[in-house]
Amino acid sequence: MSGGTDPQQADGPGGPRDHARPAADRGSHRNGVLLASGVTSNSGRTVLPELRMKVNGSPESLDVEPWAGLLDTLRDKLGLTGPKKGCEQGACGACTVLVDGVRIVSCLALAVQYDGREITTVEGADHPLREAFVRHDGLQCGYCTPGQICSAIGMLSEYAAGMPSSVAAEGLTDDEIRERMSGNLCRCGAYNGILDAIADVAARDAR
Numbered sequence: 001m002s003g004g005t006d007p008q009q010a011d012g013p014g015g016p017r018d019h020a021r022p023a024a025d026r027g028s029h030r031n032g033v034l035l036a037s038g039v040t041s042n043s044g045r046t047v048l049p050e051l052r053m054k055v056n057g058s059p060e061s062l063d064v065e066p067w068a069g070l071l072d073t074l075r076d077k078l079g080l081t082g083p084k085k086g087c088e089q090g091a092c093g094a095c096t097v098l099v100d101g102v103r104i105v106s107c108l109a110l111a112v113q114y115d116g117r118e119i120t121t122v123e124g125a126d127h128p129l130r131e132a133f134v135r136h137d138g139l140q141c142g143y144c145t146p147g148q149i150c151s152a153i154g155m156l157s158e159y160a161a162g163m164p165s166s167v168a169a170e171g172l173t174d175d176e177i178r179e180r181m182s183g184n185l186c187r188c189g190a191y192n193g194i195l196d197a198i199a200d201v202a203a204r205d206a207r
C-alpha cells in the first residue's frame, strides 16, 4: 500500500484541503464541532455529525453517520415508514419526500445534506391528494402511494410556479400530469386512478 495521501480523502469533508474552502461549503460549526459535513472536533475526538431538521413540523436533533442516507434516517431513526425503499437508485420514486416543499428522491440523498431544512413525508402531508387517491382508487398494494402523493404535491407546486415540462401543453392536461409524474412508477399499474386523483385536485385548485 502506498504511503501517499488519498486525494479524495484530502479533498473530502473535514480533510486537509476542506478547510481552504469557504465556510458555507464546509458545513456549519457549533461549539467548535464541525457539524453535518465532518466527524472531527477541536479535541480530536471523533464525533458523529449532529443533524437538526424539522420533520413533519417537529424539530429533530439526530446523531447520524456522514454516510447515512436520508431515506434510512427517516425510516430507521424517526420511524417514518411512509417513504418506501423500492429501487434505491433514483428510478422508481417510492422514496419521494418534500424538502422545503420541493420533491426529492430520498434514497439518493445523504441525511447530512439537509441540516437545517424542513422535510415532509406522507405522514405529515396534510393535502387533499391523500383523500383523492382513496376516492379515485389511485392505489392497489399501496407501496408506491406515499411517494406518488409527495411527488404530486411537489409537482402541483412546480406547475403553479410556471416550471415547464417537455410536454408544454396548455393547462395541466392528462399528458402533462403523466409527464410530470413519470418519475413515480406503480408496479400495480394503478395509473388511471393516480391520474384521476391528481387531475381532480388540480381542477379544484384551478377554480
Ligand code: FES
Binding pocket: 084, 085, 086, 087, 088, 089, 090, 091, 092, 093, 094, 095, 096, 105, 106, 107, 108
Ligand atoms: S427507492 Fe428511491 S427512487 Fe426508488
Ligand code: FES
Binding pocket: 138, 139, 140, 141, 142, 143, 144, 145, 185, 186, 187, 188, 189, 190
Ligand atoms: S399501488 Fe402497488 S405499486 Fe403502486
